[in-house]
Amino acid sequence: MTVWIEGFLVVFMITSLWLLGSARLLSCIAAVSVQGVLLAALPLLIGIDAPPWRLFLQAGVSLGLKGIAFPLLLLRAVRSVDARREMEPLVGYSLSLIVGVALLAGSLAAGTRLSLPAQGMPALLVPSAMFTTLTGLFVIVGRRSAIVQALGYLAMENGIAAFGLALAEQEPLLVEMGTLLDAFMAVFVMGITIFHINREFDHIETDRLSSLKDAPE
Amino acid sequence: MSETLRAVIQLLAALLLAPVLLGIVNRVKAVFAGRRGSPLLQAWYDVAKLLGKSAVYSRTTGWVFKAGPVVGLSAMILCVALLPWTGAPTLLAFDGDLVLLVGLLALARFVTIAAALDTGSAFEGMGASREAWFSSLGEPALLVGLASLARIRGSLSIAGVFAGSVDLAAPGGARFVSGPAAFGGAGAVFGGASSAFSGAVMILAAVALFIVFLAENARIPVDDPATHLELTMIHEVMVLDHGGVDLAYIQYGASLKLWVLGGLVVSLLAPRTGSWYLDVAVSLAGLAVVAAATGVVESIMARLRLVRVPQLLVAALAMSALGLCLALVGGPGGQLALTAGGTP
Numbered sequence: 001m002t003v004w005i006e007g008f009l010v011v012f013m014i015t016s017l018w019l020l021g022s023a024r025l026l027s028c029i030a031a032v033s034v035q036g037v038l039l040a041a042l043p044l045l046i047g048i049d050a051p052p053w054r055l056f057l058q059a060g061v062s063l064g065l066k067g068i069a070f071p072l073l074l075l076r077a078v079r080s081v082d083a084r085r086e087m088e089p090l091v092g093y094s095l096s097l098i099v100g101v102a103l104l105a106g107s108l109a110a111g112t113r114l115s116l117p118a119q120g121m122p123a124l125l126v127p128s129a130m131f132t133t134l135t136g137l138f139v140i141v142g143r144r145s146a147i148v149q150a151l152g153y154l155a156m157e158n159g160i161a162a163f164g165l166a167l168a169e170q171e172p173l174l175v176e177m178g179t180l181l182d183a184f185m186a187v188f189v190m191g192i193t194i195f196h197i198n199r200e201f202d203h204i205e206t207d208r209l210s211s212l213k214d215a216p217e
Numbered sequence: 218m219s220e221t222l223r224a225v226i227q228l229l230a231a232l233l234l235a236p237v238l239l240g241i242v243n244r245v246k247a248v249f250a251g252r253r254g255s256p257l258l259q260a261w262y263d264v265a266k267l268l269g270k271s272a273v274y275s276r277t278t279g280w281v282f283k284a285g286p287v288v289g290l291s292a293m294i295l296c297v298a299l300l301p302w303t304g305a306p307t308l309l310a311f312d313g314d315l316v317l318l319v320g321l322l323a324l325a326r327f328v329t330i331a332a333a334l335d336t337g338s339a340f341e342g343m344g345a346s347r348e349a350w351f352s353s354l355g356e357p358a359l360l361v362g363l364a365s366l367a368r369i370r371g372s373l374s375i376a377g378v379f380a381g382s383v384d385l386a387a388p389g390g391a392r393f394v395s396g397p398a399a400f401g402g403a404g405a406v407f408g409g410a411s412s413a414f415s416g417a418v419m420i421l422a423a424v425a426l427f428i429v430f431l432a433e434n435a436r437i438p439v440d441d442p443a444t445h446l447e448l449t450m451i452h453e454v455m456v457l458d459h460g461g462v463d464l465a466y467i468q469y470g471a472s473l474k475l476w477v478l479g480g481l482v483v484s485l486l487a488p489r490t491g492s493w494y495l496d497v498a499v500s501l502a503g504l505a506v507v508a509a510a511t512g513v514v515e516s517i518m519a520r521l522r523l524v525r526v527p528q529l530l531v532a533a534l535a536m537s538a539l540g541l542c543l544a545l546v547g548g549p550g551g552q553l554a555l556t557a558g559g560t561p
Contacts, residue, residue, distance in 0.1 A: 010417040017535050021528060094531040101538040108542045
């Protein structure tokens with residue numbers, strides 16, 4: 001069983017590499033939603049010491065939001081701004097993948113050394129959580145399009161949630177639901193904001209927004 | 218049957234059957250397109266026809282151009298001699314021959330590129346430049362993938378990495394190491410020299426090797442072997458000036474390359490049964506499946522735009538690197554080298 005979980009976590013890491021390496025927005029969205037689905041299934045697999053109804057509730061809500069609702073919201077945003085692919089990323093895709101491999105090596109080196117309070121967690125859980133978080137951060141920094149940055153935010157959230165799983169015994173259900181609700185609100189607001197940015201400026205490149213100023217008096 | 222005899226049979230069968238793989242690829246593509254397709258032995262017929270013709274050399278070319286096909290073919294034959302595709306020991310094997318295999322592939326590529334440049338045609342120079350560009354990305358993917366496998370198998374020789382393990386004569390007990398069993402039983406199957414993540418590493422390496430296989434053999438999605446469009450050709454354009462015997466060498470060398478890289482993928486995934494005859498059958502079936510898969514990929518996918526090809530190869534490199542990281546973390550003892558999660 002544990003070997004299956006390790007394989008599962010390897011797939012989880014591959015979705016992050018997929019997000020780093022794909023140019024098409026739809027493909028990026030698919031990567032993050034697959035990641036969400038995998039993350040939702042994770043608590044059921046690793047055998048956390050908790051009542052089953054709680055685990056299933058957590059998995060169900062997380063599947064509904066990260067696997068279905070977020071991708072749909074972002075797809076709507078993509079359609080509303082009629083963008084198909086990220087045009088000029090700050091960091092190219094091949095370079096992103098190489099950076100991703102470096103992040104991966106770093107996370108594996110650091111993550112396997114950390115000791116956790118919970119016993120019997122899969123060895124790759126913390127490294128993959130760290131890797132996903134760092135990938136999300138990198139995507140937010142390295143891409144211009146607001147939609148991909150929202151995806152980076154989601155990947156980061158996925159990573160933090162996976163990290164939370166490692167500490168699941170200490171984490172109350174309310175906190176879990178709270179973070180999911182926060183993420184939901186954030187994606188919702190981002191979807192609307194992207195639409196408005198696009199309507200106002202005919203593009204969704206966030207670094208050009210920083211040159212905005214108040215009109216001089 | 219003595220081991221030497223097996224090694225000889227293994228080599229001769231590979232040399233004879235390699236062009237048939239090309240036939241299978243083309244047959245699958247023909248079936249997909251609703252055609253009947255050329256005979257399975259078409260590649261052999263082509264080689265035979267070309268061997269009957271004499272080569273024509275332009276006045277621009279020198280000895281580099283003539284050396285290209287000969288050196289390329291010899292390098293490929295050496296590669297075949299190194300590959301234990303049936304699991305039996307090869308005639309030529311030593312510790313570290315993994316690197317020699319990659320080096321021979323690089324040598325063949327180098328002489329092809331040099332011969333293309335020697336023609337002095339801008340057109341061939343373009344193809345040579347692309348070949349060099351893509352292989353500079355494909356080669357690290359291959360090497361890193363092989364390194365991860367060498368790490369989990371605890372061996373630097375091709376025999377140790379690809380033939381299951383050296384003690385093939387283990388009596389009884391089927392040694393199924395592919396598919397789901399690889400996740401579960403890898404540690405038990407490979408004895409001491411295995412890592413905690415052998416299954417995952419093997420599958421990652423297999424995916425990377427398959428991408429390298431498609432790229433190195435100038436297959437879709439990297440290059441289209443059927444096209445003759447100036448702007449997109451890579452491999453085909455480099456051999457345009459060769460004719461007669463030289464072209465026969467190049468075409469035969471290309472089918473040997475298909476066999477070698479396909480054989481790597483198959484040897485990695487094919488179960489080793491303990492009986493050599495069964496292993497031969499399984500390996501042949503595996504090679505046919507790889508060839509058929511290539512045909513399917515060529516039929517259902519479009520060629521990638523030239524600027525997107527490096528991305529695919531970097532993705533293969535990323536897969537290999539992930540495998541290598543896992544192999545390094547997993548350690549060669551079947552245990553996590555670094556105790557993870559829940560150190561008391």
